[in-house]
Amino acid sequence: MATALQKLPQLLLRQYNLASCQCLARNLSDGEKKLLDQVNEELSNIRESGLWKFERVITTKQDSHVKVQNDDRRILNFCANNYLGLSSHPEVIAAGQKALTDYGAGLSSVRFICGTQTIHKELEEKISKFHGREDAILYASCFDANAGIFETVLNAEDAILSDELNHASIIDGIRLCKANKYRYKHLDMRDLEEKLIDAQKCRHRMIATDGVFSMDGDVAPLRDICDLAEKYKAFVFIDECHATGFLGGTGRGTDELLGVQSRVAIINSTLGKALGGAAGGYTTGPKPIIDLLRNRSRPYLFSNSLPPPVVGCASRVFDILTKSSGLVENISLKTERFRGQMVKAGFKILGNNHPICPVFLEDAKLASGMAEKLLQKGIYVIGFSYPVVPVGKARIRVQISASHSNEDVDRAVEAFVEVGKEMGVIS
Structure with missing residues (x-):
């Protein structure tokens, strides 16, 4: 026999479900109580030390x-x-709206199942051409791109040499990798060289650095890094999140600024800053590396593909940057x-x-x-x-x-x- 609840009209049933979810009373276990006591103490310490991160609520679009x-x-x-002011640019907004109409809100899938559309491939081609590289692969964020690159490309036979002030996403990505880990002093080429000498015992050596360090706004000495990479048979990876689109003569980034575009092997960057400000990241570099990432990179294989409106907005940004x-x-x-x-x-x-x-x-x-x-x-x-x-x-x-x-x-x-x-x- 159907219950009284099952006989309610559908609208009332939905209202009942919403109301029941809004205020869920339950008994906490002793373990959970102990955890929450510790968390509340930590939160209190954060407030008292002046380190509390208040979130101001913006009621308009992102703009100057x-x-x-x-x-x-x-x-x-x-x-x-929003370095280039493109987050609310009329052409960028229009491109996102068109992509939403033509391709929908999202793919409900990862790329290798049924999550790849023509616009994804077109954007990847624009990215690789913009950077002068062979191929590119899109991620949900550059944090995901950094989480996916190191463990895919390197293993326990290899070495990663990382600037001590690299972005948290690089640090976390390196933690996932089984390669031998070296951390050199910030921008210290002598320390990097010493660690490269020690890393000669390893099969491959990757030097990983931010192109621009986000907290201080200082630029990595890429010429010197590339010189050391060539001397000690290493290769260079740079994160260009705070450079792509506006640094260098045509906005290609730190490698263009310092004249080493042909000497940097792999670039990771974001669509979520200068390039429209929505979301998304990418890796661009040699085609075999990109092919390997498509087949082995966990954040790529197990995350939904980038939503069409985001792809449309970013694609239009690359058009704008290419023209002027x-x-x-x-x-x-x-x-x-x-x-x-x-x-x-x-x-x-x-x-x-x-x-x-x-x-x-x-x-x-x-x-x-x-x-x-x-x-x-x-x-x-x-x-x-x-x-x-x-x-x-x-x-x-x-x-x-x-x-x-x-x-x-x-x-x-x-x-x-x-x-x-x-x-x-x-x-």
């Missing part, structure tokens, strides 16, 4: 000007990875303008003339407090502290976009000067 929840002002956004380098020149000039004025005002700015402009403050509470005061003045920035950066090296990471006007840059500097004097950062 945004609105945040409970605030009607249009606030200047200086902390997005105007955006690259634009962001370079804005970067020089901001850095020059901030240094003149007395701030310590880290990095190598990169759009990542870290305002170095050391103290975590100072960084978060200064960011809040800047928000009051209409400047959206975030204080970075442990574990994102080491203890005692807190900073506000300002990021310049091609969509910022000169007036936007000047206004940000003016606000920094006012708050900096108020808080005793500068005199």
Whole structure:
């Protein structure tokens, strides 16, 4: 006999299910209680130390000007990875909308089953041509690309030599790999050479580095790294997430900037920063490497393919970049303008003339407090502290976009000067 619940109209049944899921009362086990006590203690320590990561809620599209929840002002956004201002570009949005209409919201599948569409192959071809490489493979994120590359290409007979300040995704990807692991001091070529000498006992040697280091905005010395790779029969891998699209004369990245495009073996990068800002990552390099990744890379084999709207947006971005380098020149000039004025005002700015402009403050509470005061003045920035950066090296990471006007840059500097004097950062 059907129960009374089963006889309810379908709409009421759905409402019942939703309501029952919203407030689930249950008895906690002793093990779970013990865990939650420990977690709450840790959360309390995070708050007290000034390291709590508050998430501001943006109520508009990503742009140089945004609105945040409970605030009607249009606030200047200086902390997005939207380097070229393309996250809300009309042509990029239109391309995403067309892909949504033509190809749907998603594939509900991984690539090798029924998750590959023509637009995926077209985007991979554009990526490889953009970087001057033989082939490319798409991932859900560059974090996934970094998780998939090392354990697929190398094994216990090989060696990976990694800069100590490489991105967390590189570090985590290397942990998954059984290769012999060497960590060299940040940008220290003497230390890298010593470790390369020791690694001669291994079959293959990969030097893995960020092209640009995201917390400091400093650029890897790729010429020297490539020289060492050739001397000790190694090959070079670079993560270009904070370089692709805007660094170098035509935005090809760090290898173009330093004139070593033909000497870098493998490039990983993201579609989620300068290249439309949605999601997605990729590996590009020799075709045999890409073929191996298609057959063995776990994040690729076991993750749904990139959604068509994301693919459509990114594909249009590559079209824009291929036609003109105007955006690259634009962001370079804005970067020089901001850095020059901030240094003149007395701030310590880290990095190598990169759009990542870290305002170095050391103290975590100072960084978060200064960011809040800047928000009051209409400047959206975030204080970075442990574990994102080491203890005692807190900073506000300002990021310049091609969509910022000169007036936007000047206004940000003016606000920094006012708050900096108020808080005793500068005199």
